[in-house]
Amino acid sequence: MDKLIESKNKIIINNLNLWYGDFQALKSVSAEIKEKKITAMIGPSGCGKSTLLRVFNRMNDLIEGVRVTGEVIIEGINIIDSETDLVTLRKKVGMVFQRPNPFPLSIYENLVFGPKVHGTITNKLELDELVEKSLKSVLLWDELKNKLNKSALGLSLEQKQRLCIARLIAVKSDILLMDEPCSTLDPQATTKIEELMRELKNNYTIVIVTHNMQQAARISDDTGFMLLGDLVEFGKTEDIFTKPQDKRTEDYITGRYG
């Protein structure tokens, strides 16, 4: 057996509750997301998994009537705190969505948009380097290096999704949130994105929400199962899919739920 290496916790969730008005979408959720691992959140529609994901970069703030209690600690800081600097947080914790959403700009501009807005880099040479590095890290450089001034909207769905991931890398996010990142992709493109995720976990902490249980089983190190706002079970992926402890988890992953 491999020597067990304790992973550092990247995100610590402590008794987290979230309400949309009167509706409680998260109920005392506690868990630890490990650094440089892939954590998958599974569960039926409306179970709160996307809501939980959006807590990590405070995307829920955009929704009227949201109330949050508890703690979500990222690098020692409780990001639920009203004083959290959202610009810094969202730079650190990037998000990829179901449908890739490149800006209607060139590939190059898509990648330098963030760094320019944040004002971190202005020098042309440095921006060029950044574009190359970001595209290389999502394995798009060779394909696109001669088309950098073409519109990003002309790319294939899979390339667009890779570009969106590269955009996060360009602003030096180190936590990548992915909400159903492959649900619009065909199986081949899905495999490629999954391979990319495996590459990326050498340097990034990834949290993915997916309806595709096989995908969660294939790529994640830890898996959480959510139901009606509860985190029912959270643990090593191999344990969740071969010997779940909770009957509700067993019923869901074997298709008996509902």
Added chain:
Amino acid sequence: MLRHLDDELKELHKDILKMGVFAQEAIFKSIEALKDRDSQKAKEVIANDGNIDELELVIDEKCIDFIARYQPMAGDLRFITTGMKINAELERIADIAVDISEKSLELIDKPLLKPLIDIPKLSTIAQSMIRDVIDAFINRDVELAKKVVFADAEADKLRNFVQDELVNDYLAKDPTTASRAVPLLLIARYLERICDHTTNIAEDVVYMVEAKVIRHHREQL
């Protein structure tokens, strides 16, 4: 919610049960052949082995097909993977019944070396272990499966007893008894080997039900 795949799992259950009954019958008949000096029965066991092999392939194929189509998880996954292992163990048990039948055929036309007492006893243990383990599998009965694991020690003891007796009282004293003593010695070993395969099945049943590995970890019992 009842799923379509539950019907297929039920079918698979039935097939494995059938395999178990075949294996049990094969042992019973192979020992009857020896006791009753009935070569017809021994030949039947040998002839029927092809059907058991056939069923093993059918079950195997169904399991692989099931995995490919449903990608089972959790309890379903444990059922399918143990089902495949149990299937292979039962086929092996039936093969051993063929070995016993072949040795019985060798013995039938020779005068008995001694009255058969312990070998039928060993055979009774083997058969009841198989019956119990199939029941344990069907009813997901962990306690019964554990009982089977413990019963194996009795089979080992009896095998050793038969072996010592044949070696010390016959072979050592009169080597010309070899053609009658060695087949008996082998039959005792075969029966004990059947109990080992049955024990493996019992361990698989515990894993299937409780996701606990007791194979090579008896202390977990």
